[in-house]
Amino acid sequence: MTVTPDDDFAAAEYALGTLDPSERAVMAARRLREPDLDEAIRAWEARLAPLAEAAGPIEPPRDLLPAIEARIRSATPEAPGNAAVASLRRSVTRWRAAAIAASIIAGVLAVGFITRETTREAVPHEYVAVLQKDAASPAFAITVNLDTREFTVRPVAATAPPGKAYELWLIDPKIGAPRSLGVIAADSATRRANLTQYDRAVVEDATYAVTVEPPGGSPTGQPSGAPVFVGKLIPVGP
Amino acid sequence: MTIRGEAPGRGSPAQATDSLADLLGRIAARDAAAFSALYKATSAKLYGVVARILPRGDAAADALQEAYVRIWEKAGEFDPAKGSPLAWMATIARNRALDEVRRVRPGSLEDLPESFEPAADEVDPLAARERSEGLVKLLNCLQALDEEKRAVVLLAYYRGLSREALALRFGRPVPTIKTWLHRSLAQLRDCLAS
Numbered sequence: 371m372t373v374t375p376d377d378d379f380a381a382a383e384y385a386l387g388t389l390d391p392s393e394r395a396v397m398a399a400r401r402l403r404e405p406d407l408d409e410a411i412r413a414w415e416a417r418l419a420p421l422a423e424a425a426g427p428i429e430p431p432r433d434l435l436p437a438i439e440a441r442i443r444s445a446t447p448e449a450p451g452n453a454a455v456a457s458l459r460r461s462v463t464r465w466r467a468a469a470i471a472a473s474i475i476a477g478v479l480a481v482g483f484i485t486r487e488t489t490r491e492a493v494p495h496e497y498v499a500v501l502q503k504d505a506a507s508p509a510f511a512i513t514v515n516l517d518t519r520e521f522t523v524r525p526v527a528a529t530a531p532p533g534k535a536y537e538l539w540l541i542d543p544k545i546g547a548p549r550s551l552g553v554i555a556a557d558s559a560t561r562r563a564n565l566t567q568y569d570r571a572v573v574e575d576a577t578y579a580v581t582v583e584p585p586g587g588s589p590t591g592q593p594s595g596a597p598v599f600v601g602k603l604i605p606v607g608p
Numbered sequence: 609m610t611i612r613g614e615a616p617g618r619g620s621p622a623q624a625t626d627s628l629a630d631l632l633g634r635i636a637a638r639d640a641a642a643f644s645a646l647y648k649a650t651s652a653k654l655y656g657v658v659a660r661i662l663p664r665g666d667a668a669a670d671a672l673q674e675a676y677v678r679i680w681e682k683a684g685e686f687d688p689a690k691g692s693p694l695a696w697m698a699t700i701a702r703n704r705a706l707d708e709v710r711r712v713r714p715g716s717l718e719d720l721p722e723s724f725e726p727a728a729d730e731v732d733p734l735a736a737r738e739r740s741e742g743l744v745k746l747l748n749c750l751q752a753l754d755e756e757k758r759a760v761v762l763l764a765y766y767r768g769l770s771r772e773a774l775a776l777r778f779g780r781p782v783p784t785i786k787t788w789l790h791r792s793l794a795q796l797r798d799c800l801a802s
Binding site: 379382383386387388389390391394398412414415416417418419420421422423424425426427428429430431434435437438439441442443594595596 | 640643644647648651652653654655656657659660661665668669672673676677680681690691692694695696698699702703706707708709710711731732733736738739740742743745746761762764765766768769770771772774789790793794796797800
């Protein structure tokens, strides 16, 4: 096991369920990006799981199965949005290629790429992240300019659940609890400069997470639940 | 078994003998009839897990629904080498329930359940009649804990109690509960590894 003792305790408490809401949201975001931590959580879940056998059965409401079956039918692969996902997958490949190109050929290609694809103006220190649930379902792409601390989030295959909004969060151990970067649109690009209050190291290392919130955003200033999409920045600029 | 997306088969005689692991394998291949059979075989068990954590019936039903959608999506990831099918499903269901109970809510911290369902009584795993090998080993390790510390772990597991709720219940400060949890969990880990 390669996680620190503190992380292993956090993994244990995550599995047991005793973390408070913001700690839980942080762990839920981190496990998607940190395989060792995810493994530690799974190990704890496996240690505790036999206890579930001893929980006596309770009959669930009768009408539940048809509702679940309707949902899984609508969620099977032919669901709409696949074309957008495929298109984003290609974009991700292009971004990766752009990142590599940037490091190899002094950014010429990458700057050209950014100019065309993301911001229309060649700016240095540009970072991108794809916010996704898993490798197969990217939802938002975020670009961050580390000099101006300005960011732009673009929906790729995201549709907010009816009556709900997406809210973007900055999550990093250096700043404690998750910080809101505001509600983001699911149908158009959102551009803001509210990363100015954070250190460059925070902006660069943080996990960017999206949660589902009531319209207008979380009423408490903290994520209402586990993130639905997360990602970390990779450099594209010179 | 053929794949029938439109009308999930009801009670085909073969299903009764299908093991849960077989059903999960077929669900991974998008077999809707296998999903229906799995639901019938396991939903009361999983509801027993989520309803103790979410005493309000609507929240528990939502969590159960989310859990089964996830089981449908992730069936291909089930690995029999890492535990029983039921343990795998219960972990998914319990995580759904915990995500819900640990949502930050505006207003009152404790939205106290109006109906504290008697069905959700305390679980005493030490009294369980049927015990898998995994449960026997875990219970042996749990029995090595002090009674109070064991109760803390079990209440957190079965009722989804937060550190704050546990602190109230045991009349101790939250940091003490946290220390207890860490010591107990470390002790369990070492005991299970031995």
